Amino acid sequence: MDTRVKAKKLGLRERYAAMTRGLHWDTTYQPMDKVFPYDTYEGIKIHDWSKWEDPFRLTMDAYWKYQSEKEKKLYAVIDAFAQNNGQLGVTDARYINALKLFIQGVTPLEYYASRGFAHLGRHFRGDGVRVACQLQAVDELRHFQTETHAISNYNKFFNGMHNPSHWFDNMWYLSVPKSFFEDAYSAGPFEFLTAVSFSFEYVLTNLLFVPFMSGAAHNGDLSTVTFGFSAQSDESRHMTLGIESIKFMLEQDPDNVPIVQRWVDKWFWRGYRLLTLVAMMQDYMLPKRVMSWKEAWEMYAESSGEALFKDLARYGIRKPAGWDDACEGKNHISHQSWNAFYGFCGAAAFHTWAPSTSELDWLTQKYPESFKKYYRPRLEHYAAEEAAGRRYYNQGLPQLCQTCQIPMFFTEPGQPRWIAYRETEHEGETFHFCSDHCQTIFENEPDKFVQSWLPVHQIFQGNCFKPDANPADPAFNPASAVLDYYQLNQGQDNAEFKGSPDDQNFQRWGGGQDPQEAQL
């Protein structure tokens, strides 16, 4: 009787090759161009897909193992947090508004990213890049789920978190992240990689994650911190994919360089504009502050970005066109954004407030060039008005940038006294922009951006009322009807923080103290 010889187990490297490259074949019944129709029309020339260096050699089975270990830890913490009423242990209930912004504006992007990478994971003809995109698609879906779970405990106790998907599709300020990502995933696969993997994940992601996660740590929010740790190792893989994909395109053909440069210009600027929301969160929404937006920008964008673009110079890539304007904006954008939300928060699903005197002092110290001169007086005015029983709300609807869809509150670079206005004509129509860079993005692809779903225009066109709304009724209140269409609970989700149900409940529950003590 023969002894059965056990086949030798494959090493990790061989297994990886077998599970990825080994599963690829060139089609013969149908031409490859028909099977992979999307990866040539952008003009990117790839001569040799095998030159793609896999940024991380992960097979599916190893991936499940890693991720399930991380999830076990994460969900243990989330459970413990809920059982110990961890939501009462945060610094104060204003902090919760940073989480609202996260679940409303960031978490849905994870889902969009998952869809985008799943699409790429099918449509590149190179097997290595397909596998990398498939794994990232699973990561992103996981982030969407874990963020939703981590924040769901807060949703039981606080307003403004119960309807993020509907809000993401309809609410005016959420058209900023939504349009950013829809622009990316309606582009071709190479542009998507440049937009999401390179410009966002590689160049700018630290500015998104570090402020939120260290902000959570400083403010006693253990469940969000643990989610952050659980996502961190995934994020570093995503960054590796970002840099690998850009180098691959640049090395394959010199004709790719100007195309990639245009995308880098575009997506750096779009990402930077999107981060305006994070800048405001960091400077205004964390009761215990970590660092100012300006400091974070200097640390994560200026110093590491300079080094990166020096490195890419050998391929003929220069710094993004908007780089200097973005660096100049570090003194202003968080204040300009908070100012806009302070005035328009009657229509937002989170609260705003005038900062306390000690917070104004902190901002004065962190922004010596701009805060005292331009921003402190109006915040003090707001506080005085509020104390006199006249909390200021803006009575109109803002003009929006056709490209980034942010209200046009940004000032001229180097001249914070003047709002920046840009406009262009296209086929007889006028379009408005917040900056030269948003105008350039439009002018490169006007047929895409003439379709922008600008929330303010949609309201005036009558597209943001429920079907049973009756504008002919003399009692019809258009502002209230729009909030109704947004499915926003008026008097709970929106407007001033002080005296809001969140504020009152948190105090009533003894929040802000040690949770054990609060229960006694």
Added chain:
Amino acid sequence: MSVTAIGSYSFRPRDTVEKFPAPLLYVGWDEHMMFPSALALPLPLETPFQQVIQQVLPKLYSQHPDFARIDWAKVQWFRGGTLFTPKLQGTLAEHGFKHKSVLRFRTPGLEGLRGSCG
């Protein structure tokens, strides 16, 4: 083709004038960023300029302490970036305004809360 696309790709702009109850006007008060951006509103182009001053602007801006102090004879008016002198009885259309034009005004001597442009 003005967009990178896999096939032919051409769309009408989403915000053409016939979709609105009246043409859109954007109004911005320079150096008063308590109103963080220009404000948008539908307003018939037959509206006389005087009515803009007397009825539209107070609704949008009277919350600002500078508003009551405006000397309307000294105000500088801009259509987009172009300075013009309005005729009070003239309509917006007669002053060259159309759908999605920007009306900006500057109030010399009034530079926002404590001179901060706020």
